[in-house]
Amino acid sequence: MSRPQLHFTPRDHWMNDPNGLIYFNGEYHLFYQYFPYENAWGTMHWGHSVSTDLVHWKDLGIALYPSKPYDRNGVFSGSAIEIDHQMVLYYTGVIYTAYKGDDIHRQGPDAFEACQVMLTSKDGYHFDNQQKHIVVPTFADDDPIGHRVHTRDPKVWKQDDRYYMILGSKFLQPGHTKTTGQVLIYESLDGQQWSYCTRAYDDTIGTMWECPDYFTLDQQGILIFSPEHIYKEEYNSVNMWTKATFDPHSQTMQIDPEIQLLDYGRDLYASQTALDEQGRRFMISWMRMPLPDQDQEWIGMMAYPRLVSYHDQTLYTTVHPHIDELFTQPTTTFSSREARKLLVTLQDGQSINIGGLVLTYQNDHLLSDRTQVFPQNQIGTRFETPTLNGKCELAIYTDQYITEIYVNSGRYVLSQIVYGQHDTIISQVAYQMFKIGA
Structure with a gap:
């Protein structure tokens, strides 16, 4: 199941x-x-x-x-x-x-x-x-x-x-x-x-x-x-x-x-x-x-x-x-079928692609694009935050069918339903990733 x-x-x-x-x-x-x-x-x-x-x-x-x-x-x-x-x-x-x-x-x-x-x-x-x-x-x-x-x-x-x-x-x-x-x-x-x-x-x-x-x-x-x-x-x-x-x-x-x-x-x-x-x-x-x-x-x-x-x-x-306290085990392996926590800071123009969900920091807004991992219908696929005052620190929580993105200690959040994420992360910047500890 x-x-x-x-x-x-x-x-x-x-x-x-x-x-x-x-x-x-x-x-x-x-x-x-x-x-x-x-x-x-x-x-x-x-x-x-x-x-x-x-x-x-x-x-x-x-x-x-x-x-x-x-x-x-x-x-x-x-x-x-x-x-x-x-x-x-x-x-x-x-x-x-x-x-x-x-x-x-x-x-x-x-x-x-x-x-x-x-x-x-x-x-x-x-x-x-x-x-x-x-x-x-x-x-x-x-x-x-x-x-x-x-x-x-x-x-x-x-x-x-x-x-x-x-x-x-x-x-x-x-x-x-x-x-x-x-x-x-x-x-x-x-x-x-x-x-x-x-x-x-x-x-x-x-x-x-x-x-x-x-x-x-x-x-x-x-x-x-x-x-x-x-x-x-x-x-x-x-x-x-x-x-x-x-x-x-x-x-x-x-x-x-x-x-x-x-x-x-x-x-x-x-x-x-x-x-x-x-x-x-x-x-x-x-x-x-x-x-x-x-x-x-x-x-x-x-x-x-x-x-x-x-x-x-x-x-x-x-x-x-x-x-949050469950995510104690560092890992380099991303699985869309298991819970993960990622920590990343983006500078202007940088992006991270999490299994097809693309996050980009651009013109002081965080942009989210789930076009690759969401059915094409009348529900939106592109979203953005208000201005972030020059800082884009992200805590990203992924699990099957869902990604929750907490921006700047939870000042803004983007929660996204996703379908068919793949198990690859492509990032222009270093990040930390954790899975549930033993």
Whole structure:
């Protein structure tokens, strides 16, 4: 079976967004959007895996599945939080109002309704799918706050003595012909009864915002979200971040107008964060794949878990130490089927070709070209970073089907899905390479 050596993949068929990421009772729990019948998106379930170290994962099968009238067509994305020593899951339940042809697993255009649902587990292993209930009902068509179809992906956190939920949504502003992406924030004293607080939006960024996540690093609020209809290509949605401030007393959220890409490779999407066993903020993200693995057994993987930090007025992401510390054995042999770490510094005009993926430092930008190792379709093959201020130091992590490029200590990252890499590196400059130690 063709699988990455370290990157997380589903046991079979389709996987997309990470859900319910949490460190609970000494273990990491990773849930994810899962369609167990085909290598394509369909009626969503939550797959479930656990790990003690973010490296070795134990598959536990399906945790959540459609079981109620209000989620009969899908258990969409959501989050997890610990309340009173129990794991509480929040997700979006979906009803289709029309099918795509005669396929019961796929809806017609905008032909569904969404509500927000919660379920509690005492141990994080057993989930009673009959003991669910709605906490934020479906919006009416004329509701001025949220959208009946496109309100989803609850992320819940505790701040002071209250719980807060952030939702992705959209709305139509008066006089506009296109909708505006937004986040909605709700408040609760107990995690069960919720009331609306506020909204925040930027009408220059996308027509719908999904998979939002709000957290604080070094007293700076950070908003991560995935706006839709940013590009004309097939992947028209991207993962972005910005500085934001949520004030629970005035019930307002202010969003900084400088909104940036979270990853410049554009395959990465729907990132979700949690705290690790040391209280450090880390992130797991879905890597979109246009084709399944060569054995046609699975499609979709997660990028490496990344530490998230904020300094010098910007966000940095780096490979989590639990992963990074595995690369202790120097090697001169590159294998596209095994995990590798490369360290290289490029000067202007220099390039390195990693099995067909070409990285070039030119005019103070890092350029990535995967034309040789990616199917020719409507998804982009050439990407670049913003200006790098005269320095291009790279930590490059490769594994089967994926290369992650961390630029200048994680100031920028380009994550790339690749197919058919060969086992040769052609470089104009010296580099170091490491494999997993014994």
